[in-house]
Amino acid sequence: MDLPDAGPLWLSLRLAFITTAILLVAGTALAWWLAGTRSRLKPLVEAVTALPLVLPPTVLGFYLLVVLSPNGPVGRLWLDATGTTLTFSFAGIVIGSVFYSLPFAVQPLQATFETIGRGPMEAAAMLRATPFDAFVSVMSPMALRGYLTAAVLTFAHTIGEFGVVLMVGGSIPGRTKVISIAIYEHVETIDYAAAHVLSAGLLVFSFLVLVFVYAMNRRFPGHRG
């Protein structure tokens, strides 16, 4: 049997890795604010964060196409600054993925921060640690399980991304043709053998990821919210 081209697989892995890195940093800030705030804006921000869970990716993809295209506000700025367009680019699908996977990073982190509470941070502050130092040396290690969950889920969810990339990507090999697009094209061209190889790989991968997350939750039940 012919093995399908591995290019889309590597591209998906690269996309998921970069998206996860961005979201662990940006998601920490957002989750930390959400965990501590008493602002009346909290439900609004929480709702926006959770939107990608309920919206079809095509809605996200459609608005990204409108906003990121050279006629759109963000696409125009990007074009002026870099001379390249955001649509049909790797940068464009990274932006799409960050929105698409946002809840998968923010929600586990927020839950973890809320479970641990502000006590350890206050204790560190009494010992004259700066807030940043307290966060890095006290909070982060305690929140390790939350970080692992967030990272694994974000990574896996991004690997499975389809609709967003379909609409803003343009199926360019090595740039925007990710594994889900490759599977879709194999099915449409009635090359079911290649579709099976990629799909089965993705299925096994996703299953192992979830087993890992649930096994971890079992091993560290202490911080469960």
Add this chain to the structure above:
Amino acid sequence: MSDPKVPDPEKPGLKVPDLKPPDRKMEPVMQTRFSALAAAALVALAAALPARAETALVAVAANFAGVAEELSEVYGGESGNTVTLTIGSTGKLFAQIGEGAPFNAMLSADAATPEKLEAAGETVPGQRFTYAVGRLALWSPDETRIGADGKAALTDAGLRHVAIANPDLAPYGAAAKQALQGLGLWDGLQDKIVMGQNIGQTHSMVASGAAELGFVALSALLDPENPAGGARWEVPQDLYAPIRQDAVLLKAGEGNAAAEGFLAFLRSPQAQDVIRSYGYAVE
């Protein structure tokens, strides 16, 4: 493959000719009663006749959706039959038929898929025909992007992206590739080509401005309900093989008057005028 819950009006037991005239040798009283019954039955039957109009489920390639809707309305108005359309990409519809989808006929976006269906024994043989020939246009919503010479627009130094449908998936994509090869531009444009999964998605890439230019279906630009602005270059038809769109009667449509009638209607001069008005050629 018909839905088991829906009674099939073609079943022999329900056919009108099977009704027998009243038996003349009956007793007078019985005969009267029988006549009354027969009359009542006839009245009921006459009332039921228009409802006996048939329904067909027709799978239609996405690029032909608008025309097919108009044609099915015209046909429905004239025949009393109902044609319900399922719109999808040809590849998806093909896969669904293979999985037993209850379509009675298919209007494909290409000639290859109906041929494959016929080879697989999914069709009523000898019913395959070309109902429309698609034409390719280079299009930009920006009036200044395309002048009289399409080649000049494609070689413009300021051009960033040319959208085409994926040649492996879509007949219009294959035609666009041929045209670009014919113009000697295919290799040079490689890093500017972006691909939609089908001609509709390619259209949206150009319409949104994400790609400045794109090869789209002329029919989408001429759609009477929603004509496209901007500039277009109708690609000379000697640059690509004709985009023949074939129709087939599927096995589930054998004996279905609505499906057979709709396919016959597609070949009528009246339907062909409608098809042409959408920017297709007819054979």
